[in-house]
Amino acid sequence: GRDSGTDLASLVSERVPNSVAYNLGIGGTTAALEHSTSDASLDKWDSISFNGIAYSLAGKVDKDRVFANYPVVLDNLNKIDPEEVDYYFIEYGANDFFTKMPLDKTQFEGNPLHSYYEALEVGVSTLKDISPNAKIIMMTPFYGIYKDSQGKFLGDSYVVSYGVDTLANYARKALNVAEDKKLIDFDAMNDNKKCDLYLDTAEEYLLDGTHLTEKGRNVFARLLAH
Secondary structure (H helix, E strand, O other), X not given: OOOOOOOHHXXXXXXXXXXXXXXXXXXXXXXXXXXXXXXXXXXXXXXXXXXXXXHHHOOOOOHHHHOOOOHHHHHHHHHOOHHHOXXXXXXXXXXXXXXXXXXXXXXXOOOHHHOHHHHHHHHHHHHHHHOOOOEEEEEOXXXXXXXXXXXXXXXXXXXXXXXXXXHHHHHHHHHHHHHHOOOEEEOOOOOHHHHOOOHHHHHHHEOOOOOEOHHHHHHHHHHHHO
């Protein structure tokens, strides 16, 4: 919804007086460092994953090079003064799930940034260092439903796995990060009473089983603004 101004950042900002929100989301990105990235040294960093965002805000990597193909995001990065940030909203998980990123370092030997939990943890630590007065909201991935190419229902986020685990367990890992790093948690997976997103309402709130419809974005923007 970025092009139409109905993305979550814009909708939340509309609901919070005198606020400015910047959308740093890029389609398809993960919290974990991509499988294809073997050299994670800062001078050669080229990942647009969560830590690419965090390192760019911290001035640790060359954001002009890393985000050269994403001018809107780069422009937003250049507008942000970390010392002035009041809130960070972090929401990753669905792409980590689809691309089979390890849940945590117990499932992977190598750079811990290639795993979901550790990547979130490191990125949050970077944000805390550069914005010590900011509050950080850790959002879980949203509940989803999955169908095959013929439209046959396969299951939802609690039962379908693409090789590592269910999306619900990625959500649990995000909540673990929130607890371990003392963040504000926002559970978009399990809190049906608050979010009203579950199997019976999925077609109303989700475009494709994963992404929110405009109605869904408005509901969640209201909850986040509150």
